Amino acid sequence: MKVSIYDVANLAGVSISTVSRVLNKSGYTSSKTEKKVMDAVEKLNFTPSSIAQNLANNETKLIGLYFPFQTPSIEGTSNTYLLEFINGVNKLLIKYGYHLLLINETATKEQIQGNECPPQYYSFIKQKKIDGLILGGTPLICDAFLELLQLKMPMVYIGEKTVDHIGLNVYAKYKQYNKDLLDHFTSHHHKHIAIISTEEKIIKSVTHEYSAANKELLQIDVHHHTGSLEAYIQLLSQIFSNGDKPTALLVQDISIVQQTINYLNNLQLKVPHDVSIATIEHRYGDGEQCFPAVTSVYVPAFQMGMEAASLLFRYLQDAIEFNQEVLIDSTITDRKSVIHRNHLTQEEVI
Structure with missing residues (x-):
């Protein structure tokens, strides 16, 4: 008994x-x-x-983890990012004796942004079903999210600070590392660059700022991809079917880089001799798995998860004010998939 x-x-x-x-x-x-x-x-x-x-003790020992809408086309890189981020968060949760609660979403992106209904995490933290909340990506701006910020609820989000002087966030400097990759291309004398991205609005703002600041004549084309692999191949066909082909390609989703290389090979275009390629990796070394190995900017999702959890626990312990931002540095690993335009050596270019 x-x-x-x-x-x-x-x-x-x-x-x-x-x-x-x-x-x-x-x-x-x-x-x-x-x-x-x-x-x-x-x-x-x-x-x-x-x-x-x-x-x-008025505690649940639960930390909610919510990922804003993931684009269907990025299953590979999304899974890598999610797993690395979750592992980083969980390392701190184990240390402090907490458990992880993954919060799903039933509403659409349009419903949340239109304030038709709050995101699922809202009721969890308002009703104290969890002790704290981590948003594992850039949050959708809506009344519910802004209310939680104003109430200084124990919540940390990933991305650039939304409201000045308030909130806890971890930012990997998305704009900066994309500009660094563009710098890497232009330093190798590429004038026509194509970007394949799932973040259409923000990447266009990045390229606009970059082009305005760059005195050289550049053509940067942004292509938005959120579909199936078949749709992606059709997109590549459009990009490389005309005479004015890009010489450099930034594929933000590392999970489709190898398919990109294979498609270019079928067109008798070799990487890097005909087309230079770079990508983004969230687990160090993933770019080495491509053939040929691909130059990547490493955005450490594991560290981002740990930093987010650390911010949250320090706030729960009243160790910090509700206005802290952690900036994550990203580094480019050059694997020689970007070479000088027209196969010229540095001396010949000069």
Whole structure:
């Protein structure tokens, strides 16, 4: 028969509330009373309910993790990012004795942005079903999200700071590392660059800023891809079917880089001699798995997850104010998939 807290109280000759105070260390009890309770616990081999203890402490020991809408076309890179990020978060959760709760979404992106209904994470944190929340990607801006910021709820999000002087966020400097990749191409004298991205709006703002700041005559084409592999092949066909072909290609989704190389090979276009390619990796070394190996900017998803969890726990412990941003540096690993235009050596270009 299962032993309950009532049995412990009866054997120790104290009230249930006294047993609760001793087990949860939530109030004063004399050393004599504490010994009587612990002796009863040991004699009955009583195991306290973690749920009951958490309720007594007004805690759930749960951290919610929510990923804003993932584009269907990026299953490979998305899975890599998700797994690395989750592992980073979980490393800190284990340290602090918390558990992870993945929160899914039933509403559409349009419904949330139009404030027709709040995102699923809203009720979880408002109703205190979780102790804290991590948004594993750039959040959709909506009334519910902004309300949580204004209330200074324990929430950390990934991406550029949304509201000045408020909020906890981890930012991997998306705009900067894309500009770094463009710099890598232009430093190798490429004047016509194509970008295949799933983030159409933000990447266009990046290329606009880059072109405006760059005094050289550049052509940067942005292609938005969110479809199937078949749709992606059709997109590549459009890009490389006319006479004015790009000499450099930034494929942001590393999971479709090898298919890109294979398609170019079928067109008798070799990487890097005819087309230079670069990509983004969230697990270091993934670019090495392509043939040929592909130059990549490494955006460390594992570190991002750890930093997000660390921010959240420091806030829960009242160690920081609700206005902290952690910036993550990204580095380019040159694997020689980007070479000088027209196969010229540096001396010949000069």
